Amino acid sequence: MTAAQAAAWGATGDHSPLMDNYGSPPRLFVKGSGAELYDADGTRHLDFLCGLAVTGLGHAHPAITEAVAAQAGTLTHTSNLFANEHQAPVAETLNRLIDAGSGQVLFQNSGAEANEAALKLVRKYQGRGRHGVVSALRSFHGRTLMSLAATGQPEKHEPFQPLPEGFRHVVWNDLAEFERSLTPEVGGVILESVQGEGGVNPADDNYLRGVRQICDERGLLLIFDEVQAGMGRTGAWFGFQHAGVRPDVVTMAKGIANGMPVGAMWACDDVAAAFVPGDHGSTYAGQPLALSAARATLAELERIDAPAVARAHEATFRSLLEPMAAVDHVRGRGLLLGVELTPEALAGRKAGDIARACLDRGLVVNGVTPTALRLAPPFIVTDEQIAEGVEIIGAAIAEGAA
Numbered sequence: 377m378t379a380a381q382a383a384a385w386g387a388t389g390d391h392s393p394l395m396d397n398y399g400s401p402p403r404l405f406v407k408g409s410g411a412e413l414y415d416a417d418g419t420r421h422l423d424f425l426c427g428l429a430v431t432g433l434g435h436a437h438p439a440i441t442e443a444v445a446a447q448a449g450t451l452t453h454t455s456n457l458f459a460n461e462h463q464a465p466v467a468e469t470l471n472r473l474i475d476a477g478s479g480q481v482l483f484q485n486s487g488a489e490a491n492e493a494a495l496k497l498v499r500k501y502q503g504r505g506r507h508g509v510v511s512a513l514r515s516f517h518g519r520t521l522m523s524l525a526a527t528g529q530p531e532k533h534e535p536f537q538p539l540p541e542g543f544r545h546v547v548w549n550d551l552a553e554f555e556r557s558l559t560p561e562v563g564g565v566i567l568e569s570v571q572g573e574g575g576v577n578p579a580d581d582n583y584l585r586g587v588r589q590i591c592d593e594r595g596l597l598l599i600f601d602e603v604q605a606g607m608g609r610t611g612a613w614f615g616f617q618h619a620g621v622r623p624d625v626v627t628m629a630k631g632i633a634n635g636m637p638v639g640a641m642w643a644c645d646d647v648a649a650a651f652v653p654g655d656h657g658s659t660y661a662g663q664p665l666a667l668s669a670a671r672a673t674l675a676e677l678e679r680i681d682a683p684a685v686a687r688a689h690e691a692t693f694r695s696l697l698e699p700m701a702a703v704d705h706v707r708g709r710g711l712l713l714g715v716e717l718t719p720e721a722l723a724g725r726k727a728g729d730i731a732r733a734c735l736d737r738g739l740v741v742n743g744v745t746p747t748a749l750r751l752a753p754p755f756i757v758t759d760e761q762i763a764e765g766v767e768i769i770g771a772a773i774a775e776g777a778a
């Protein structure tokens with residue numbers, strides 16, 4: 377950070393008032409507009425990360441700003457002791473977009489909470505003794521103890537042992553191993569349709585179809601964690617739709633309210649019925665201020681046909697990135713892409729170092745594995761901005777490879 381940014385941050389000096397949980401931030405952003413972010417020095421950056429696949433409509437989108445400002449001046453919070461005017465319409469829209477038969481929604485505030493609710497729902501539906509849940513290695517499902525236990529990254533578990541029991545992790549896209557992992561105590565499986573944090577690893581369509589079939593045969597609940605891949609980002613409203621597979625439970629958060637904290641869990645009717653009054657709850661969940669943003673965001677995503685936009689931009693990104701000598705391959709779907717760099721391009725650096733060099737040239741991306749960059753730009757990005765961003769990536773690579 378520059379001196380001006382550090383001053384604006386106000387967390388420097390001998391003792392920061394902030395916990396060091398996220399390390400030293402490299403920038404302090406104070407303003408955004410569309411696909412652009414401005415730091416406290418007024419420097420423009422292109423945002424190809426969207427706050428981790430969240431702000432799909434870009435920063436300060438007028439329709440969202442207007443909806444939130446109006447709601448803030450009307451009614452922000454009443455708790456779940458009472459109804460509000462946004463919950464049912466937003467739930468109806470999610471039900472329609474998920475398009476997997478009749479279902480119901482429970483609002484939450486984040487992705488981890490949506491998954492926590494889903495994991496509790498498995499326990500409630502299946503009953504004691506069938507509480508086990510299978511998930512994939514390299515998956516990411518959140519940081520609460522249950523969602524962390526589901527997360528297939530053992531190194532993240534170690535500092536927090538003992539975790540809730542009953543979780544087991546299987547190799548991604550390996551149907552035989554999935555089937556072998558099933559014991560009588562397993563009641564559900566949670567999978568991302570495209571692993572986001574794990575490196576942008578899409579599920580094989582046949583894998584998901586096979587998992588669905590096995591779940592049907594054994595009465596297991598199939599939870600799709602669409603927290604990152606959902607809301608149109610992969611070129612379908614939800615990533616599982618690419619495989620034509622029916623979910624029992626879907627969790628959502630990023631991308632649903634363009635940056636306001638909203639999470640949601642959807643379940644098909646008979647599974648949803650397992651939760652009765654008193655089973656679960658959250659003070660803030662589904663409050664009018666947050667849901668006003670969700671309602672406006674979903675309306676705008678539908679208006680622009682976000683999945684089609686994602687597919688068109690994916691083609692543009694691939695046409696520019698795939699011919700580059702520095703790029704081994706591009707994986708992912710729609711606007712959730714992993715750019716695998718060649719060893720020559722990395723030249724001893726990690727993808728995180730390349731991301732940092734991009735930042736210094738005015739582009740926000742991140743290193744999702746030591747060798748791959750993640751791109752999760754907003755739907756409203758223009759072809760000119762895509763070309764500009766790809767050029768910055770090329771320059772950042774060339775700087776160290778030379």
Ligand SMILES: *Cc1c(COP(=O)(O)O)cnc(C)c1O
Pocket residue numbers: 485486487488489491516517518519568572573601602603604605629630
């Ligand atoms: C980010 C993420 C989560 C956790 O969401 P939070 O809002 O950070 O709690 C869960 N699952 C997936 C797939 C994610 O990408």
